[in-house]
Amino acid sequence: MEVRVANVRKEFDRFPALHDVSLDIKSGELIALLGPSGSGKTTLLRLIAGLERPTRGKIFFGDEDASQRSIQERNVGFVFQHYALFRHMTVADNIGFGLKVRHGPSRPPAQEIRRRASELLDLVQLSGLEKRYPAQLSGGQRQRVALARAMAIEPKVLLLDEPFGALDAQVRRELRRWLREIHDATGHTTVFVTHDQEEALELADRVVVMSQGRIEQVGTADDIYDTPNSPFVYGFIGESSSLPVKVENGEIWLADRPIGLAAPHEPSGDATLFFRPHDVELLDGCSGCIAGTVAASRRVAGTRRVELEIGGERQRVEIELPVDHPAAQKSRVAFRPGRWKLFPAT
Amino acid sequence: MADPEIKSYEPHHESQSAAVTESRPARLALMAVAFTFLGIFLLLPLIIVFNEALAKGVGAYTQSLSDPDARSAIRLTLLVAAISVPLNIVFGISAAWAIAKFEFKGKAFLTTLIDLPFSVSPVISGLVYVLLFGAQGLLGGWLKAHGIVILFAVPGIVLATVFVTFPFVARELIPLMQEQGNGDEEAALSLGANGWQTFWYVTLPNVKWGLLYGVLLCNARAMGEFGAVSVVSGHIRGLTNTMPLHVEILYNEYNAVGAFAVASLLAGLALVTLVLKTLLEMRYGAEIAATRGH
Numbered sequence: 001m002e003v004r005v006a007n008v009r010k011e012f013d014r015f016p017a018l019h020d021v022s023l024d025i026k027s028g029e030l031i032a033l034l035g036p037s038g039s040g041k042t043t044l045l046r047l048i049a050g051l052e053r054p055t056r057g058k059i060f061f062g063d064e065d066a067s068q069r070s071i072q073e074r075n076v077g078f079v080f081q082h083y084a085l086f087r088h089m090t091v092a093d094n095i096g097f098g099l100k101v102r103h104g105p106s107r108p109p110a111q112e113i114r115r116r117a118s119e120l121l122d123l124v125q126l127s128g129l130e131k132r133y134p135a136q137l138s139g140g141q142r143q144r145v146a147l148a149r150a151m152a153i154e155p156k157v158l159l160l161d162e163p164f165g166a167l168d169a170q171v172r173r174e175l176r177r178w179l180r181e182i183h184d185a186t187g188h189t190t191v192f193v194t195h196d197q198e199e200a201l202e203l204a205d206r207v208v209v210m211s212q213g214r215i216e217q218v219g220t221a222d223d224i225y226d227t228p229n230s231p232f233v234y235g236f237i238g239e240s241s242s243l244p245v246k247v248e249n250g251e252i253w254l255a256d257r258p259i260g261l262a263a264p265h266e267p268s269g270d271a272t273l274f275f276r277p278h279d280v281e282l283l284d285g286c287s288g289c290i291a292g293t294v295a296a297s298r299r300v301a302g303t304r305r306v307e308l309e310i311g312g313e314r315q316r317v318e319i320e321l322p323v324d325h326p327a328a329q330k331s332r333v334a335f336r337p338g339r340w341k342l343f344p345a346t
Numbered sequence: 347m348a349d350p351e352i353k354s355y356e357p358h359h360e361s362q363s364a365a366v367t368e369s370r371p372a373r374l375a376l377m378a379v380a381f382t383f384l385g386i387f388l389l390l391p392l393i394i395v396f397n398e399a400l401a402k403g404v405g406a407y408t409q410s411l412s413d414p415d416a417r418s419a420i421r422l423t424l425l426v427a428a429i430s431v432p433l434n435i436v437f438g439i440s441a442a443w444a445i446a447k448f449e450f451k452g453k454a455f456l457t458t459l460i461d462l463p464f465s466v467s468p469v470i471s472g473l474v475y476v477l478l479f480g481a482q483g484l485l486g487g488w489l490k491a492h493g494i495v496i497l498f499a500v501p502g503i504v505l506a507t508v509f510v511t512f513p514f515v516a517r518e519l520i521p522l523m524q525e526q527g528n529g530d531e532e533a534a535l536s537l538g539a540n541g542w543q544t545f546w547y548v549t550l551p552n553v554k555w556g557l558l559y560g561v562l563l564c565n566a567r568a569m570g571e572f573g574a575v576s577v578v579s580g581h582i583r584g585l586t587n588t589m590p591l592h593v594e595i596l597y598n599e600y601n602a603v604g605a606f607a608v609a610s611l612l613a614g615l616a617l618v619t620l621v622l623k624t625l626l627e628m629r630y631g632a633e634i635a636a637t638r639g640h
Contacts, residue, residue: 051532072538084533088551098537101547153537 001061001156001189002027003048008057010043017043018213020057025191030183032200033193035210036236041193042161044210048191049159050074061156077150077188079160083142085134091145092117092130098153120148123182140171147179151186158183160192164199176203197237201225209233231343234274241317243290243310244345245273252342255311260288260336270345275337277305278320282327283334291334292317299323308333395613398606410607418584419592419608425500426575426588427568430507434564435557437508438515443549446523447531460516463509471509472577475502498580503588506574511564518560522553559626566619570612 003025010018018040025031033041046052048059050071058067066074085094093100095117099108108116121127124144134142143163150158163179164172180203183190194200200207201221209216209224209232217229228234231242246253250264252273261273283289292308295316299305303320306327310317319335327333368376400407410416444450445457463471477483479496489496496502530552534544550557572590579586581595589608596605 049536051536071532071535072540075538076536078533078536080529080533082529084529086530086533086548086551097534097539097547101534101537101539101543149533149537 003157003189003191004060005044005048006058006060008044008047008054008059010040010047010052011055016213018047021213021215022057023208023215023218025189027189028187030180030190030203030205031192032204032207033191033210034195034197034200034207035216036195038212039210040213041195041208041210043213045159045161045191045193048157049076049078051078075153075156077153077155077158079143079146079150079158079163081162081165083134083146085142085146085149087134089133090130091121091126091132091134091137094134094145095120095149095152097149116152117148120152123151123185124148125178138171139167140175143167143175147182151188155188158188158190160190162194163192164194164196172199179203201237209236211236226339228274228341231272231274234341234343239277239318239320240274241277241319242275243273243315243317245271245342247271247342254290255313258288259290261340263342266342271342272345273337273340273342275340277318278303279338280319280335281338282321282325283336286334289334289336290317291332294331294333306333392613395606395609398602399610401606402603406603407607407610410601410604411611413604415584415587416592416604416608419587419589420611422500422503422585422587423569423589426503426507427565429504430511430568431561431565433508434511434515435561437512438519438560438564439557441516442519442523445520446526447528457520460513460520463512468510468571468573469577472506472574475506475509475574475578497578498582498586500586502578503575503586506578507568507571510571510574511567514564514567515557515560518556518563519553522556523549526552555626555629559623562619562622562626566615569615 005021005023005025008018008021009016021040021044023044033044035041043052047054050066050069050073054067058065060066061074086097089097092114096113099113099116102108118127118130121130124147126141126144126148129137129141129145134145137145143166147160147163164175167175176199192204201224204221206218206220207224208218211232217224217233219227224233224237228237234240234242243254245259247263247266247268247270249268250262250266251258252261252263252271253259254273290310292310294306295309296307297304298307300320302323304323304325305318305320307316307318309315319333321327367373399410411420441456441460445453476497478485479489479502480486481490481497483497496505530548531544534548539547569588570590571588572594575588576591576594579588579591581587581591583595587595589612593605593609593612596608
């Protein structure tokens with residue numbers, strides 16, 4: 001099922017949570033809504049589910065306008081952040097709930113509901129736990145029961161709110177891989193919300209980066225990481241360093257010297273240069289480079305992070321070096337960014 | 347993929363640290379004060395009730411209870427409880443639902459209002475009904491013209507009892523529902539359940555022990571209420587006397603055995619309530635622990 005969000009605005013007590021958001025989700029796609037807290041990602045997910053109504057704009061499921069449909073009519077599978085399992089029901093009853101509350105001929109007989117629950121438990125690899133209660137399960141197991149329950153109603157779209165947020169790192173990584181497998185096996189159009197960029201980039205076909213109620217960028221992990229389209233995305237996804245620079249006649253200047261980077265299509269004037277700390281080329285002599293005094297040097301896992309003070313204004317940037325690189329011992333380091341991007345100064 | 351780690355969510359009581367434990371004499375003194383107090387003010391009167399009731403033998407005891415006026419008082423008390431408790435279950439659930447699950451103007455006011463019966467003297471609650479429904483009251487003329495009798499009759503007693511026992515169910519449910527939030531209800535709706543199914547299969551089971559606890563206290567109070575009922579009942583023997591009122595009348599007539607025989611029933615009710623309450627607390631405590639582990 002394709003989902004199209006068209007110019008949706010959502011206000012809570014006149015305070016806007018989403019400004020004019022549009023998004024096309026392809027059928028069978030696995031999409032991540034990624035952003036810091038307060039970016040509107042959960043609001044967008046709840047709007048798609050029908051747990052909230054848009055203030056303006058429409059949401060389409062296929063060609064059908066779903067905006068005014070209730071959550072029951074939309075037939076979406078929603079996995080809540082804290083799972084919201086019914087604590088007084090067994091695992092099997094939880095999974096069968098969506099079938100049990102159907103009316104008339106669409107409601108399967110009790111035996112069929114039990115069979116479906118067992119099938120789904122097999123799918124989520126929890127066979128044999130039918131009779132357990134939610135309180136008797138671990139966090140990861142609850143998460144999987146919640147997913148099985150959402151899938152039991154054969155939803156058009158699967159929506160997950162911070163699906164791994166409440167789990168420890170180890171379980172999280174396992175479940176991430178497992179969710180991808182389930183998605184590939186069942187082919188549901190799936191949207192999940194996360195504030196964890198690693199999770200979004202690793203798991204999703206496309207990532208929607210959100211900030212302050214707006215979509216900043218939509219793209220594959222490669223697009224988002226390699227060509228961020230705004231300072232926010234550059235800063236939010238992965239590590240980044242930035243320096244205030246000036247563009248003159250297609251050349252980039254840092255204070256009073258050119259740094260050897262050409263920007264022929266940029267307008268002249270003040271700008272901010274962004275680059276990745278690990279994507280730098282170290283230089284010996286400095287004719288067109290960025291040079292700075294080593295202010296601090298830290299060992300981080302397999303690399304060494306070096307903080308440099310640049311120029312008279314003592315601007316600080318961070319770069320990453322191989323652990324035993326000789327430059328780390330020096331007091332002065334010169335480098336030039338490999339892949340970089342300029343944004344107009346703010 | 348195995349997920350062997352299964353956490354249990356039993357409430358665990360940590361042993362007290364030595365720093366906050368009192369010395370042995372201090373502990374003994376505190377316990378002695380507590381037990382002496384309970385003994386003099388609670389246990390002793392309870393023993394006296396049963397002792398007086400049986401002072402002239404089992405025969406006199408059963409005879410007092412089979413007296414027509416006593417039986418009428420027992421019947422009326424049961425009737426009043428049977429009407430006012432279900433009414434307050436409905437009111438209590440509605441009020442708790444409204445307060446815990448939505449935002450609306452006047453919510454704080456409603457919350458305060460629910461506590462009113464606890465803060466007002468029961469006699470005042472009764473008097474309000476006299477002023478409202480009495481012959482000289484606000485609605486008295488209209489009621490008389492339509493032949494409706496409220497005061498000094500069963501409807502008045504029920505109204506006064508409903509008023510006095512209103513907070514029990516609501517106050518038990520509000521914090522419970524607030525703590526549970528809307529998550530489970532949203533989940534049920536997203537799975538296709540309608541409002542009624544959501545209430546029946548999800549909301550109600552989530553609060554059932556709290557509800558039962560509230561109903562128990564509500565019932566005990568409904569059967570034992572004296573002040574408000576005394577004002578509106580009119581004390582008509584065999585007609586508008588509830589058990590507590592009947593006890594008072596018999597006692598004023600120096601019929602100690604009769605008074606204490608009926609009183610022993612009320613004391614028995616209190617003991618049963620206490621046992622059920624303790625059992626529920628044990629059960630309900632486990633439920634709350636499961637909620638927290640969830």
